[in-house]
Amino acid sequence: MSIFNALKMFSDSSVKVTCPKCSYVTEQSSQKLRKNITLICPKCGHYFLPEEE
Template sequence: MTIFDDLRMYMDKPVKVNCPHCTHVMEQRSSKIRKNITCICPKCGHFFLPEER
């Protein structure tokens, strides 16, 4: 593991995201939000992209 990997892990903080279907607030990693990876709401099971918020 290099120092850059350590820095990346340190900078990858949790971000609060609201589900557009049920408005449940959940935490996702900031890297997932930046990459626009599909999120799944743990409450209602709705699939959504972070940019749909």
């Protein structure tokens, strides 16, 4: 395993995100949050950006 693979493994952590519409808490990849990708709530289907929290 190279040092880059080890660093990638540590950076692939999950973060708890709360849906702004229904307050459902789910775990999302921290990479999605850094890239500001639109998230979808698995409970109500609401689309939201991580910055809207």
